[in-house]
């Protein structure tokens with residue numbers, strides 16, 4: 121197939137395959153862009169029902185325009201070969217991603233919100249996907265989830281589920297050595313029973329996918345479809361957090377609600393599930409920010425007087441100012457270290473004055489002191505306060521801030537400029553510096 125031209129699409133390389141056929145990367149020779157070309161398999165081309173599904177998928181997808189649903193560009197037939205032209209997605213299927221292990225919680229929640237959003241869009245158009253599984257979900261290089269393959273999707277008022285179930289069962293990939301992976305493993309209890317399906321069936325399958333993303337494992341396993349069905353219909357899997365300690369308990373609750381056997385007690389809509397996932401995402405981000413802030417405060421050691429008070433806007437500024445200043449100093453030190461030798465025991469960090477904008481005179485002169493106390497805890501830093509010595513002047517402002525600091529700090533300036541000149545290639549001071557360094561090393 122590679123190198124062949126189907127209509128005006130030149131087939132370049134295979135991207136993946138599924139129950140309906142093979143998907144290739146192809147070049148649209150008219151528009152000069154690359155696309156994904158799905159070719160209906162030879163057997164499917166002779167099967168009127170498969171043809172029907174193919175066309176149904178095309179109609180359904182073209183009716184759904186959503187950032188997390190793969191866009192359909194065109195369909196056609198070339199020398200008896202049915203094809204579908206889609207946007208080319210760069211990345212990998214969720215199936216391939218999960219094969220490498222569980223998805224980290226942050227990424228997992230981002231992708232979960234995207235998928236819930238796509239399902240909400242489909243369901244609001246009365247489309248039930250009915251084959252939500254990792255092979256039909258794609259993660260782009262930019263971390264966006266895309267729902268693919270509406271081949272067994274159904275418009276709510278049409279089609280008979282039991283017939284489709286039989287076809288899906290026939291297409292299930294059942295492996296031999298005790299592990300069964302395939303469409304049946306993602307079926308809802310009502311789908312397993314061959315009952316009429318609605319949007320809530322997709323939410324059960326989505327719950328199975330979320331479980332697998334979080335743990336790398338299926339919630340319902342077995343050597344045969346019958347054993348898997350037994351699990352789907354009767355068993356409660358271990359909580360995801362029991363298999364992956366980084367999973368928050370709220371995620372367990374969301375998955376448990378999606379995996380309710382009785383659809384009346386399950387999530388009733390993708391929008392409801394999306395809201396819970398979004399809330400959890402926000403809480404995870406907020407708690408991470410709080411932990412990062414408290415770690416930074418502990419590292420820099422905000423004074424006890426502050427830590428025992430409620431952190432009001434002014435107190436937050438009090439804590440934030442040393443952190444910000446430390447970051448600025450660290451940045452200056454790093455900048456310097458790229459052009460000058462690394463810091464040694466002889467180097468000094470200069471702390472200029474802080475402007476106390478809290479409006480509380482209690483903090484006058486205490487901000488730089490507090491930061492200096494904390495910096496002194498490091499054996500590598502020798503902070504020096506420049507209280508009231510450094511005043512911004514027109515000259516200061518026209519040169520980089522560290523030049524002004526050097527001028528204001530006298531001996532520090534001399535020390536640093538000597539060290540800078542030592543780095544000049546061929547400098548006559550180079551041997552002297554080396555001997556000073558060896559003396560220090562010998563003393564140590």
Ligand SMILES: Nc1ncnc2c1ncn2[C@@H]1O[C@H](COP(=O)(O)OP(=O)(O)O)[C@@H](O)[C@H]1O
Nearest residue numbers: 135136137138139140141143156209213255269
């Ligand atoms: N638009 C696309 N861009 C890139 N890869 C795709 C695209 N569509 C499908 N694929 C790849 O092909 C595989 C099969 O696609 P799918 O639409 O599920 O086909 P089938 O209907 O045969 O199951 C997917 O798992 C994915 O890896």
Ligand SMILES: [Mg+2]
Nearest residue numbers: 138139256269
């Ligand atoms: Mg598929």
